[in-house]
Amino acid sequence: MTPNPPAVPRARLPLRAADLRGLSRLGVDAVVGVTDVVEAMHHTIASVPGIVGPAPAGRPSGITGFVYRTVRATTRTVGRGLDALWAAVPFDTTASTPEREAFVAALNGVWGDHLADTGNPLAITVSLRVGGRPYREALATPTGRLLVLVHGLAMNDLQWTRRGHDHGQALARDLGFSPVYLHYNSGRHVSQNGRAFAELLDELVAGWPVPVEELVILGHSLGGLVARSACHLGAARPWMKALSRLVFLGTPHHGAPLERGGRLVDAALGLSPYAAPLARLGKARSAGITDLRFGNLQDADWQHRDRHSQTRDDRAPTPLPAGVATYLVAATKAGRPIGLHGATAGDGLVPLASALGEHRSPALALKVPASHRLVVASANHWDLLDRPEVYRKLRSWLR
Template identity: 75%
Template sequence: MTKPAPGAPRLKVPLRPADVRGLSRLGVDAVVGVTDLVETMHHTIASVSGITGRAPDGRPSGITGFVYRAVRGTARTVGQGLDVLWGALPFDTATSTPEREAFVAALNGVWGDHLVDTGNPLAIPMSLRIGGRPYRQALANARPTGKLLVLVHGLAMNDLQWSRRGHDHGQALARDLGFTPVYLHYNSGLHVSQNGRAFAALLDDLVADWPVPVDELVIVCHSMGGLVTRSACSVAEGRPWMAALRKLVFLGTPHHGAPLERGGRLVDTLLGVSPYVAPFARLGKTRSAGITDLRFGNLQDADWQHRDRHAQKQDDRRPTPLPDGVQCFLVAATTSAQSTGLRSAMLGDGLVPVASALGVHRDPKLALNVPQSHQMVVTAANHWDLLSRGDVYQQIRTWLT
């Protein structure tokens, strides 16, 4: 066997056969999608459309149409053969790696709904884990306490990424305050409301199965994880875990959306002006349901159902207040040296504006109205620094003491 040349790049993401099978399916989907795009462009040019306006309907006919159908059919046939080949390989139960977990989480963040709709094995099933293992296995030789801490990650991330620069809020709170941390692992490309319902059901099982009585349940969430948590609380009235829930801590959560996703909708609109570039708008519209929920911070099914989620222009969400009887704490960050000013107002931590992270909204029905004493704004910090900054941890520790 030929050895790699010195200095040659090595595979840094060790994949399982099921992963390669999933990537193979994505590759076929991409070939079919690009073929559709080129076919539409061809049909538009052949129809001599004007520079602006609506693209012509239908597909090319005759030999041209046959060629495009043949390309799609060949791609699907090859894809089915590869799927059978990879499916015949023995199932790999080897322990995953942080690199693989990060890679798969990123794919789910961008195309997670598509992965589920197509039955792709790369789709992440929601679970509660400790150290990347099912929490029941991890607790087999542990001594859990009645102070239960659940941590919920953000978009395109995974539960292992709570560990950053040698710090993990969950492990630190276990050491300092006696909490037992459990980490949610989920497909962040699904709608927030879908993940919220599934999370609420998992919390039912977690509290019921916990080895000791749960005296206190606390949830710490980062970014989109805060929206998923709020959505879970909105459908969990009367459930036992809600009775145990004492505090919620939100780190950089886009309670009222993120401007970068609204910018994505603007790009879609501009590309749709001319029939000659309209096909390329499809590329922008492949982004996941989870991402488009970040435009305004959708929490309920009613916030996105019965509408084109890519074209939503107005913030017409139904009000979803914070849960009654639960202390809520908000942390925002800004890359600026000052917590006020245009930079903080527009970009905040690079993804979430300060006002959105603090729940401020001009509509009083949507504003969260969290007391100033329950807020913190961190300067000279980006979105991910909220996971590792010492001052952020000290504030969380104070709030949870």
Template identity: 50%
Template sequence: MPAKITTIPVSDIRGYVRLSVDAAIGVANLTQQIHQTVLDRPGAFGAAARGLTGGIAGVVYRGVRGGLHMGGAGADWLLSIFDDQIPPESSPNRDIALAALNGVYGDQLAATGNPLAIAMQLRSDGRSLPLEKAALAAALPHASGRVAVLAHGLCMSDRSWRRKNHDHGAELARTLGYTPIYLLYNSGLHVSVNGRAFAETLETLARQWPAQIDELVIIGHSMGGLVARSACFYGEAAGHSWRRSLSGIVFLGTPHHGAPLEQIGAWADHFIGKIPYAAAFGRIGKARSVGVTDLRFGSLIDEDWRDRDRFTLSGDRRRPIPLPEGVPCFTIAATKAAAANTLHDSLVGDGLVPVTSALGEHAEPARRLAFDPDRQWIGKGMNHFDLLSSLEVSDQIVRWLQLGARSCA
């Protein structure tokens, strides 16, 4: 049997070419900075190079960058002739690759207009849903008045919800009659940017839904939970109607107060920047997206990052944002430990998010999230991604919602 040939959309090729050119220019800049550092001959912990090389070397580096720009522009123009601008057909492998790329570099993709940047959308069965009433009714002929919107985490996509032949959304549809809708977004953007866009998307969905919405619940995994909280903040400020329909939020491994890996990354940036010969390489680490650095403390709104250098080592300066008023909120944390282990839960948790962060606990009273004890649950012997496939987690979500989240208020 002949091998199946996979066709790569021209728009994707254009995106990867642009990304390759940007990466090559970044390497040229890195090389020039190292060159300047060597010329300055500092001591092991002397001052780093203040500028880029000049003279003949500077001309050479400018020529390299100019050539890369011209070559990239020429390739983009040539490919544009064959690009019919029809949105490429989605496939699981493509979605997985783009989701990971957007999580790490999504802000840069969006800023440069790269076609690989993911545009926020609501999906079902891996397909984008039209947010117009007649078309939405045709796409979802069995839409009910109970709607569950599932928001994925960093570097993930709507397809991430199906893991090990399980999907929390499908289980809610089977057991409680919810119509599951899956959010897809560029997780490399600021949480607040995605939160505001999510709020607006939910407002459109509420107005165009083909049935009367009796219950609207959001299930947020990891960063998706932060995006949901941010959406509630901006939806409330804008007076959106969907906020009045919101009957519950379930958080799965959400880093409400940050994730250790990004906090460690911030310290690494700081110390690498102090060593001249290594400082240039620190630019590689600083290429990570604003979405990633938002996870340092769990930033939700614009003022948490606006007019601040995200790579400056500083304490938690977030504005405390409580859980949305009048909305029953439930949280599930996980720990890789098989039994209660305070030290392990605090430092490791599910491998990415400590139990205390997932439960909204904080040393400062103003930052603590008021989850009722009966709305918290901890899964033992689970990692961060097991939260997506665990039948125990699924059963807990169903138990919380089976009587109607509003009855828990």
């Protein structure tokens, strides 16, 4: 008789009552949103417009309009009932898990601005943590060398650990740094997160248990933009006096082509009134994602604009902070970091030129010297978190 195969353990994703309440709200919002899309398509078909051109304005009238209004009203009523039900469930004090943290971070990356704007309990509140706990509770033996790590889009502070390696913990072991990790809602605008980060750094440096000898910020991907935004918005804040070095890993300083591709899809769907309602689904992506189109850092880069249809890179120049040493690490999936293929391939998400701060406009180019730059070949965007040559360079730069 053939023995039964060993059971394959399933990844645990224990959600809390507040998470289920948040998912319930998000589900209601999704049903209402899809209803709006279907109603718009119904109205377009009934209006019989041309194949190309704008979609007809307004909503269906008569019985058809009444049906759609009823669906929306019923959905919202059911949603309020479910919300009240989950609100009555006792507060869950069980510890979170890495799987749950990753799930919530991914939701925030895609819909984080919507979660925050609607008061959804799934929205991440910005904080500084160590090991997933408030840093004040988790500090062991703090030193004067303070290192703050800022994660990327749809990620969280626990995901700095990859294949058993964490740049922050390794630098603590080898160079005596005290690593602290920013945890934030990556779906909000970069400038909103930058402002919140700048305020937290004031509190961190002022309340650090020992005198701060130096402050170093290490940002991965979108986290690098948040760090630059914090430096710009917090230029006059006390913590800037302690900031000695900035390090960016795969940061899209001048944007990422995938977000531009999303805008092109939106534009293509908008060409026909019959497809235009579907463009609403693509526009559901977060402000954090649309900021990646060109690498927005300031409020002025996105305010008073339709962020889904912006086609010109008209960002206000945001220079690197004076007197702060800056280091850039980029990756290319090509076997060699030179040549046209290596330059265009990038790390799969961010082109080499963007990660290295290169731009045809002198006002936007970062002009970081070659000795402060590293290009890693045969590597993707996430390999920058654990590749040995990256860590060796970090250790050399921050010694």
